[in-house]
Amino acid sequence: MKKHYRSDNSCLNCSTTVSDKFCPSCGQENLELHEDFLHLVLHSVGHYFHFESKFFNSIVPLFTKPGYLTKEYFAGKRASHLNPISMYISISILFFFLFTANSNSNKKDILEENATQENTAVNTAADKQSGADTYTILNNAKAVSDSASTRNDAIVYTAPTATEPDTADKKGTTLSLVDEDSLPQSLKDKLKKVMDDDLSGQLFLNKLVSHFPKIMFILLPLFALILKLVHIRSKKYYAEHLIYSIHVHSFLFLFGSILIILQWILPFISGWIMFIGFIIMLWYIYRSMRNIYRSSRWLTVYKFFMLAFAYGCLMLLSGSIVVLATLYTM
Structure with a gap:
């Protein structure tokens, strides 16, 4: 559809004299301000496809022709590309x-995996403690029964305390990637936490x-x-x-x-x-x-x-x- 250009040759944007369809100073097109809806839509769509043309003229050779855009830029062919x-x-x-x-997705997976491991560890520890308490009650009952017949003091068996796995060997096998003696104490503590704790190490990375x-x-x-x-x-x-x-x-x-x-x-x-x-x-x-x-x-x-x-x-x-x-x- 034909565009409606202004009869006045003064640019509305910078007041420069317009000798043709575009201002030689700022490049604005000298179109009529009052145009119907159809002209407005077509004008906007035309600008969109003009940008789309420049987009594809830049992205396609960026992938398929290494160095092409740089050569075009310094050859002066810049209007056709982004x-x-x-x-x-x-x-x-x-x-x-x-x-x-x-x-962030990897971080979420790490946190969820760690939460699952912690829940499993808590449930396992609870099961062990429950079994230990049951063992203690039975032995206490037996001790009380024996004391009734022998009139001796009851032998009370206390629950064995759950021991953590020996972490000394694990820490001893940790490879030190830096000379820790040359680092400040605050940095040593953070580095030790990252190297010894799996979750901290994964989040750090x-x-x-x-x-x-x-x-x-x-x-x-x-x-x-x-x-x-x-x-x-x-x-x-x-x-x-x-x-x-x-x-x-x-x-x-x-x-x-x-x-x-x-x-x-x-x-x-x-x-x-x-x-x-x-x-x-x-x-x-x-x-x-x-x-x-x-x-x-x-x-x-x-x-x-x-x-x-x-x-x-x-x-x-x-x-x-x-x-x-x-x-x-x-």
């Missing part, structure tokens, strides 16, 4: 939501994993800096490495979201899902580096391992900081 930062923020919000939901998306968000600009150093002879600016990093992390987050959903649907092969997903992620980074930096195959492999080593060290350092912070907040 803005890299906007796309990254939207995808990361989705990933953080699914990741947190998955962590669960909470630690939940911080992974935040670490990735912080490491994004550092990833671009490592790329700049690895390709030190390249004439690319840091901003170009950053845009490439944003596209790579957008793929990793979106693909990670798909893996989480597949784990929910197919929990019996979750290990295989994560293994295959990890291989695909490694291949995607290698392939995108090859397409963007145009290096030879073996030089790309060499730089890929340099990037992986440096990025792994950064993740290890940041992970250690998060471990300490998680211990102190438990």
Whole structure:
């Protein structure tokens, strides 16, 4: 249906003179304000499908053509695709939501399992105590009966106290991953609790994993800096490495979201899902580096391992900081 454009050539948004259908300053379309319901609906739907077109023009090549969006962005073809930062923020919000939901689900399972084990232990202890009390009553009755005939004091058998399993050996076999002598006492106590108590250990690991998306968000600009150093002879600016990093992390987050959903649907092969997903992620980074930096195959492999080593060290350092912070907040 034909759109109704205003005869006045002054933009209603910024007052710039409009020589055609769109304002050359702010880009607003110079449409009539008073239009019927059908025009309003069609106009809104048109904007929706325009966004949908940009969405599919970005998401499909993000998966199928590693490095394509970065090349298109710096070739000036930006109007047909989503803005890299906007796309990254939207995808990361989705990933953080699914990741947190998955962590909370695991935490709930851990708490329910622990509650079941505690109830079982309480019932077992109650049964043992009941049997011990019965044994005591019978022996007391026998002692009283014997005292009537022998006029001796009754021999009273007290209930044997339930003994806990010897935990010394269990604690002695606990492997110490750090030098505890160099840690403050408060941290030693928390570390001991995490290592000795199964529930605390599981909750600690669960909470630690939940911080992974935040670490990735912080490491994004550092990833671009490592790329700049690895390709030190390249004439690319840091901003170009950053845009490439944003596209790579957008793929990793979106693909990670798909893996989480597949784990929910197919929990019996979750290990295989994560293994295959990890291989695909490694291949995607290698392939995108090859397409963007145009290096030879073996030089790309060499730089890929340099990037992986440096990025792994950064993740290890940041992970250690998060471990300490998680211990102190438990």
